[in-house]
Amino acid sequence: MNFYEHTLIAKQDLSTPELESIEKKYKDIITKTDGKIIKVEKWGLLSFAKKIKAYKKGFYIHYKFESESKTLEEIKRNSIIDNFLLRHLTVKYKKLDTDTEYFKDKDINEKKK
Amino acid sequence: MKRKNNKFNKRSENPLNKLSLFQKSDSMFSKKCPLSSKDAPIIDYKNIKLLKRYVSDTDKIMPSRITSVSQNKQRKLTSEIKKAKILGLI
Numbered sequence: 001m002n003f004y005e006h007t008l009i010a011k012q013d014l015s016t017p018e019l020e021s022i023e024k025k026y027k028d029i030i031t032k033t034d035g036k037i038i039k040v041e042k043w044g045l046l047s048f049a050k051k052i053k054a055y056k057k058g059f060y061i062h063y064k065f066e067s068e069s070k071t072l073e074e075i076k077r078n079s080i081i082d083n084f085l086l087r088h089l090t091v092k093y094k095k096l097d098t099d100t101e102y103f104k105d106k107d108i109n110e111k112k113k
Numbered sequence: 114m115k116r117k118n119n120k121f122n123k124r125s126e127n128p129l130n131k132l133s134l135f136q137k138s139d140s141m142f143s144k145k146c147p148l149s150s151k152d153a154p155i156i157d158y159k160n161i162k163l164l165k166r167y168v169s170d171t172d173k174i175m176p177s178r179i180t181s182v183s184q185n186k187q188r189k190l191t192s193e194i195k196k197a198k199i200l201g202l203i
Contacts, residue, residue: 007200048201049172058201089199091158102159 003038003066003093006075009052009086010059012045022084023061029074035067038096043103052086060103064096146183148190156189158196161203168194168203 010022023040030037043060052058065071072090079088148156154163167175167182167190174194177187197203 009200046202049198049203050201052201060200087200089196091196097155100155102157102161 001066001068003064003096004072004090005093005096006063006065006088006090008061008079008088010061010084011086012055012057012059014059014084018084019059019061022082026061026063026075026078029078030063030065030067030071033067033071033074035065035071037063037065039064039098041101041103046103055086058086064098144181146181146186148186149183156186156193158193158200158202161197164190164194164197164203172198172203 006026008022008026010019014022023042027037027040041062041064043062045057046060047057048055075088075090079085148154154160156163158164167180169175174191177184182190194203
């Protein structure tokens with residue numbers, strides 16, 4: 001068992017129920033393959049530094065979980081097929097720090113507007 | 114001798130200029146490594162504020178001879194910057 005972080009970038013023109021279904025889909029994949037979800041963060045709409053496939057913005061979803069290599073294969077296989085996603089990235093960690101959230105302030109600013 | 118001194122003075126007049134790839138400035142960074150002190154910031158691909166300091170205007174990674182980052186930390190920086198570029202954050 002190892003600790004992992006996984007981030008997804010979903011397309012900009014999706015509705016909120018579609019985004020929630022994407023979030024649920026990958027949660028279920030992790031739990032079905034004997035993984036433990038530690039934390040889920042929604043970073044919200046962020047603008048890219050460069051265009052990715054003619055999109056300027058995207059929704060970011062961030063998972064922190066503990067699992068084996070089985071789940072990583074499942075996640076990779078699913079996210080390549082998925083039409084709603086632009087990119088994805090998994091990073092392996094020995095220790096996870098769940099306290100610091102780097103994208104928290106931007107969400108607060110969006111709510112105020 | 115006088116000409117050389119004039120050139121040196123011009124550089125030191127405006128220390129707030131941004132670091133460029135070809136010009137050394139002693140005022141912005143100290144000679145000690147800024148990332149290996151005791152309460153140094155965490156090098157991570159989500160910590161964009163830190164990473165943007167070590168990237169040039171054209172999104173190149175700054176060499177350690179200008180930023181005076183130690184060799185161990187520079188290796189970490191490059192890997193984290195490349196991860197951030199995949200996600201489109203930098």
